[in-house]
Every structure is written in structure tokens, then in C-alpha cells.
Amino acid sequence: MNRRAIIIGFGLLGLLALALVSAAMLGAERLPIFDLNDQQRSILFDIRLPRILLGACVGASLAVAGAGLQSLLRNPLAEPYLLGVSNGAALGTMLAFVLFESYEFARPVLAFGGAAVATLAVYRMAKSRSGMNVERLVLSGVIVTTFLSSVIVMLTTLLDAAKLRSFTFWLLGDLSQATQNGVYIALGASVIATIILSSQARGLNLMMVGERDAFDFGVEVGRVRMLVFAASSLAVGAAVAASGSVGYVGLIVPHLVRLTVGSDNRLVVPFSAIVGAIFVVFADTIARTAIAPRELPVGAVTALIGAPLFIYLLRKS
Amino acid sequence: MLTIKEISVSYGNRAVLRDVSFELGDGQIIVLLGANGAGKTTLIKALNGTLPISAGEINLNEQPLTSISRREIAKNIAVVAQENETRFPVTVLEFVLSGRFVHGGAFGWETDGDIRFAENALKDCDLAGYASRLMNELSGGERQRVVLARALATGAKILLLDEPTANLDLAHQAMMFRLVRERSRSCGASAVVITHDLNLAAEFADEILLLKDGRIAAKGAPSEVLTAENIDDVFGVKVLLDSNPASGNVRVTNVF
Numbered sequence: 001m002n003r004r005a006i007i008i009g010f011g012l013l014g015l016l017a018l019a020l021v022s023a024a025m026l027g028a029e030r031l032p033i034f035d036l037n038d039q040q041r042s043i044l045f046d047i048r049l050p051r052i053l054l055g056a057c058v059g060a061s062l063a064v065a066g067a068g069l070q071s072l073l074r075n076p077l078a079e080p081y082l083l084g085v086s087n088g089a090a091l092g093t094m095l096a097f098v099l100f101e102s103y104e105f106a107r108p109v110l111a112f113g114g115a116a117v118a119t120l121a122v123y124r125m126a127k128s129r130s131g132m133n134v135e136r137l138v139l140s141g142v143i144v145t146t147f148l149s150s151v152i153v154m155l156t157t158l159l160d161a162a163k164l165r166s167f168t169f170w171l172l173g174d175l176s177q178a179t180q181n182g183v184y185i186a187l188g189a190s191v192i193a194t195i196i197l198s199s200q201a202r203g204l205n206l207m208m209v210g211e212r213d214a215f216d217f218g219v220e221v222g223r224v225r226m227l228v229f230a231a232s233s234l235a236v237g238a239a240v241a242a243s244g245s246v247g248y249v250g251l252i253v254p255h256l257v258r259l260t261v262g263s264d265n266r267l268v269v270p271f272s273a274i275v276g277a278i279f280v281v282f283a284d285t286i287a288r289t290a291i292a293p294r295e296l297p298v299g300a301v302t303a304l305i306g307a308p309l310f311i312y313l314l315r316k317s
Numbered sequence: 318m319l320t321i322k323e324i325s326v327s328y329g330n331r332a333v334l335r336d337v338s339f340e341l342g343d344g345q346i347i348v349l350l351g352a353n354g355a356g357k358t359t360l361i362k363a364l365n366g367t368l369p370i371s372a373g374e375i376n377l378n379e380q381p382l383t384s385i386s387r388r389e390i391a392k393n394i395a396v397v398a399q400e401n402e403t404r405f406p407v408t409v410l411e412f413v414l415s416g417r418f419v420h421g422g423a424f425g426w427e428t429d430g431d432i433r434f435a436e437n438a439l440k441d442c443d444l445a446g447y448a449s450r451l452m453n454e455l456s457g458g459e460r461q462r463v464v465l466a467r468a469l470a471t472g473a474k475i476l477l478l479d480e481p482t483a484n485l486d487l488a489h490q491a492m493m494f495r496l497v498r499e500r501s502r503s504c505g506a507s508a509v510v511i512t513h514d515l516n517l518a519a520e521f522a523d524e525i526l527l528l529k530d531g532r533i534a535a536k537g538a539p540s541e542v543l544t545a546e547n548i549d550d551v552f553g554v555k556v557l558l559d560s561n562p563a564s565g566n567v568r569v570t571n572v573f
Contacts, residue, residue, distance in 0.1 A: 076404055199424055206415050209403045215367055216398065217471070218391025218419035263405040266426070 005267050008260065012274040016056070019278045023052045023285045028292040051178040055284040055298070056277035057186035058175070058243045059253075061193060061235035063276025066250025067257070067268050068197045068228045071204040073137060076258075079250035080236045083137075084144030088118025089233075089240035090171065091148050094155055096241075097167060108185045112237030118144055119229045173246040173299020175284050182242050189238030194273045196231040200224050201265035208263065246283075246299045248306025249276050255313055279305075318342055318507075319364060319394075319475060324373030326356075326363050326531075333359045334531045336373075339524075341475065341509060344501040348518040349511045350542075351528035352552055357511045358399070360528070361477045364509065365394045377475075391419045395473035397464050397481050403452060409463050410448040413438055416467035438470040439463075441496055443489065457484035465493060469500070476500075476508040482517065490514070494521040515569040519543055520561070527551050540567050 025031045027048060031040050066079045073083075080086045092114025093107050100106035122144050126137035152171075159167055170177070197204075203224040206214035215221050239246070253276045254268055261267045283301040290296060319341040326334040334356045341347055349357045362368040364375065366382050375382040377393055395416070416438075417431040427435075439445060442462040452460060461484045468476055476497065482490040494517055500506035512518055518525055518539060525542040527535040529551045535542045548556050554571060561568040 071405075074404065202415075202418055202421060202425060205407075205411070206418060208405050208407070209412070209415075210398075212367065212398060215387070216365060216391065216396040217416060218388045220387050258406060262411065263403075263407045264411055266424075 054178040055280045057190045058239040059276035059280030060273040061190040061239040062249040063253035063272040065232035065235040067254035067272040071208045083141035084118040087148035088114040089237045108241040111241035115233035115237040170244040172297035193231040193235035204265045320376040322374045343505040348522035355528040356531040394475045395468035395471040397478045416470040438466040442466040478510045
């Protein structure tokens with residue numbers, strides 16, 4: 001690992017700490033750093049901190065899933081949404097919402113299941129006798145995504161008005177429902193996914209050039225593919241269950257990281273985790289404060305920042 | 318050492334290779350010649366286990382290839398394939414270092430030894446000073462040399478080269494073959510090389526395999542295989558044969 005990468009890594013960690021602290025202080029009620037009174041303590045520890053930490057975990061999860069899937073599919077534009085992973089997770093969460101509303105753990109479990117089923121469906125559809133072809137995979141992802149979208153829309157007709165509003169807000173990307181357990185689940189998923197993807201980073205570096213290449217140079221291509229799919233499903237499932245569809249994070253963050261440190265996945269994966277966390281914490285702070293005391297869905301903010309930034313990056317590279 | 322015994326390879330019902338047998342000894346350079354679609358690339362893919370064989374047997378150092386792990390095969394056999402393109406910004410050094418994959422563990426970073434291997438390979442391929450350039454900004458020929466450098470950086474004793482000279486200029490074509498020859502002399506490395514240049518084959522091959530419709534049409538030393546009848550049979554062209562005044566090896570001239 002070169003010195004520049006180490007400096008950037010520590011710099012990013014510092015930036016993340018700064019983002020977390022400033023997000024904790026900013027909001028409808030501005031908090032001081034020291035000497036909080038009881039009410040301020042309660043706002044910080046019961047409401048704001050779970051939400052900020054959840055945002056950081058969601059950002060990290062979506063960004064590492066994007067980085068992994070992009071390298072696997074040899075396409076810098078691939079991301080969880082394109083492959084139907086997010087919509088699978090959204091459908092799973094929705095089923096949990098409709099069928100098992102009182103069980104908090106049902107949401108992430110069904111979301112992970114939905115993400116995994118969607119990924120496997122896409123994988124099966126894309127795999128032909130002559131092997132895996134990237135164009136076919138992306139096309140299958142688009143088909144699965146649109147199919148799942150229509151199922152989700154049909155299911156919303158079953159919801160009553162209050163649930164529908166809450167669900168719609170969640171679908172647009174919403175961190176306001178953060179709970180302590182939700183944070184633990186999202187933290188666990190993001191850490192596990194980052195470790196799995198980092199452990200496969202060297203293999204992914206070869207697969208980025210071509211599956212045949214990777215195979216020739218000793219990568220167990222099938223195993224890496226399954227591990228990346230599983231880790232991305234886990235990350236996206238946990239993120240979507242907690243916060244709905246927070247778009248553009250999986251696309252823009254790895255792109256930004258690659259522009260700074262190059263394409264080596266041993267750096268891209270962990271750095272994407274940190275930058276993804278910073279990005280979502282930053283976007284959520286805007287969502288909480290821009291029109292306070294009312295709130296914007298964080299997904300709308302990430303898309304508002306992400307879309308123009310992505311066009312700029314695309315033109316620049 | 319690779320021993321190939323009566324192997325066949327099929328795509329669906331279509332047999333692409335039939336009853337191919339030969340042996341690649343230590344330090345030996347075998348050149349594969351044949352018309353387009355004769356099965357040359359298929360044979361190279363079969364030799365490192367990328368394509369499954371439908372009959373016959375391939376042994377690597379007297380062990381059946383099918384019983385050896387991917388990592389172990391890659392430690393022994395390095396490949397230069399025909400197409401290598403990436404849409405990600407990868408530097409030349411990163412690309413060449415990726416050839417050291419089998420020598421590191423999970424989460425692993427390259428050691429100084431790995432970097433030395435990569436730098437030597439770059440120097441050998443006339444690419445000193447290219448380390449920090451981006452792959453997708455290189456010309457076709459430069460990229461081809463980087464791909465060769467990656468194969469050399471693996472330290473594998475067997476090289477499988479699929480048209481490694483396709484995009485190279487005259488000087489680098491000869492460089493490529495000289496490099497392979499030097500490796501074979503200095504450390505007993507062996508190679509199977511596909512080319513369409515009969516004269517390069519005549520100069521550098523220890524043995525030539527002439528493939529036609531998935532079968533071996535002729536096999537042996539260049540002077541035995543490169544005959545007017547064989548070339549007419551396999552390529553359907555008339556040629557004149559004499560000897561290269563510089564090296565004394567057989568020289569092939571097309572009659573247009």
C-alpha cells in the first residue's frame with residue numbers, strides 16, 4: 001500500500017468524524033458540543049445519533065455493494081438498482097411491512113431474502129450455456145427491476161392511507177425511523193459486506209479486466225461471483241430495509257473514489273465505505289435542516305446532489 | 318511439462334478439436350499454425366483448463382489437469398489471451414502486478430519481491446517508464462506488451478501465447494520471440510505460441526504443430542513441417558521455400 005493511500009485513508013476517516021459530529025450538532029434544534037442539558041441529551045442519544053449512525057451504515061453498505069458489482073460486471077455504471085437488487089430488497093421489506101409489521105427483525109431478513117432472490121433470478125436469466133455475458137446480465141437486471149417495481153406498485157393498493165404515506169416516504173429514502181436495533185443490524189451488515197468484498201478485492205481486480213483473464217490467472221471466478229452477490233445482497237438488503245431507496249450512492253461514490261485513488265479494489269472497497277457514509281450523513285443533514293422543522297426524504301437529496309455530480313464526473317473522465 | 322494425450326473438445330455437438338496429442342517439454346517452444354477456425358485458440362484454452370475436454374487427457378507435471386486447483390494451475394501456466402480491455406482506469410504497474418495474484422493471500426498486498434518481478438517484466442518488454450501510465454491510454458501494441466509482461470511477471474514455467482505479436486511492430490515481434498527464447502534458455506520455461514507469421518515460427522520454434530479442422534496435420538521441426546505441400550494443404554496458398562541467408566532456417570515467401 002502506498003503512502004498516498006494511507007494519508008487519504010486517514011484523511012477520509014477524519015472527514016467522517018467531522019461529518020458525524022457536525023451532523024449531531026445540526027438540526028431543527030441546534031446542539032452545543034459540551035454541557036448538554038437533559039432534553040438535549042435525549043435528542044442527541046435517542047433521536048439524532050441513531051439516525052446519523054444508520055445513515056453512515058446505509059451509505060457505506062450501498063457504496064461497497066456498488067463498488068463490488070461494478071468490478072464484477074466490468075461496468076462502472078452498474079449499481080444495485082440496475083440489477084434489481086434494491087427492488088428485490090424493497091419488495092421483501094414491503095412484504096414484512098404488510099405481513100409482519102410488529103416484528104422489527106422481519107424487515108431486514110425479508111429484505112436480504114428479496115435482494116438475494118432478485119440477484120439469483122438475474123444471475124440465472126443471464127447465464128447461458130456459453131457462460132455469463134455482461135450485456136445479458138444488465139438486461140436481465142433491468143427486466144427484474146421493472147417487474148418488481150410493478151409488483152410493489154400493485155401491493156401498495158393493499159395499504160390503508162396512513163400506511164401508504166409512511167410507505168411512500170420510506171420508498172423515497174427515509175432515515176427518520178431509525179432505531180437502536182436498526183442501527184446494529186445495518187452496522188453488522190455493512191461491516192460484514194465490506195470485509196467480504198475487501199477479501200475478494202485482488203480477485204475482483206482481475207475480474208474487472210475479464211472473467212477469462214481472471215480464470216487464467218488463478219481466480220476461482222464462480223466463488224468470487226457468488227461471494228460478491230451475497231455480500232451485495234446483504235448490504236443492500238440491510239440498507240433498503242432501514243431506509244428505503246437511497247439512490248446514486250452506489251453509483252457515484254465508487255466513481256469518485258476511483259478518480260482519486262485509481263481502480264485497485266483493495267483501496268476502492270474500504271474507501272467507498274467511508275465516502276459512502278460521509279455522503280449519506282451529509283445528505284441527511286440537508287434533508288433534516290433545509291426546510292426544518294419539516295423534512296425531505298434523504299433519497300431525494302442524494303439524487304439531487306448525485307445526478308448533476310455524476311454528469312460532471314462523467315464528462316470529466 | 319505438459320502431456321496432451323488424444324484430446325477432443327466440442328462446442329455443443331460440433332467437435333472443434335479431435336485426437337490431438339503432443340508433449341511440451343521443459344524449455345521447449347511449440348508454435349501452433351493453422352487457418353482461422355482451425356482450433357488453435359481452443360487448444361490453448363483447453364491446455365490450462367479454461368475449456369473442458371470431451372475426451373483424452375492433459376497432464377501437468379504428470380498429474381491430471383482436472384485434479385489440480387485453479388491456483389496451482391495458474392502458478393505453473395500463464396496465458397496471454399487475445400482480448401484485454403477494461404473500462405476502469407488501471408495503471409500498467411497495477412495490471413502487471415495482478416499477474417502475481419496466486420502468490421498472495423486474501424487481503425494481501427504485493428511484497429517488494431512481487432514489485433521486483435513486475436518491474437523486471439516491464440523492462441524485458443521494453444516498457445520501463447510505463448509503470449504509472451493508464452492501460453486504456455496505450456496503443457494496441459503497447460497494451461499487448463503489457464499483457465505479455467503480466468504473463469512473465471507470474472513467474473510461471475509454461476507460457477501459452479495466443480497471437481502475442483498480432484499488434485506489434487517488426488522490432489517488437491522479434492523482441493517477443495527473443496524474450497520467450499531467453500526464458501527457455503535461462504530457466505527452462507516452455508511456451509505454446511499461436512502466430513500467423515510462418516517465418517517467425519521457422520526462426521524460433523523447436524517444434525511446429527500444423528492444425529487443420531481441429532486435427533494435427535503435421536508435427537515436427539520447422540524444416541520438416543514447413544513444406545510447400547503442407548502449407549498448400551492447410552492454408553491453400555502457393556509458397557516458395559528457400560533458406561534465410563542470415564540464420565540458415567527455412568524461409569517462406571508467398572506467391573501472389
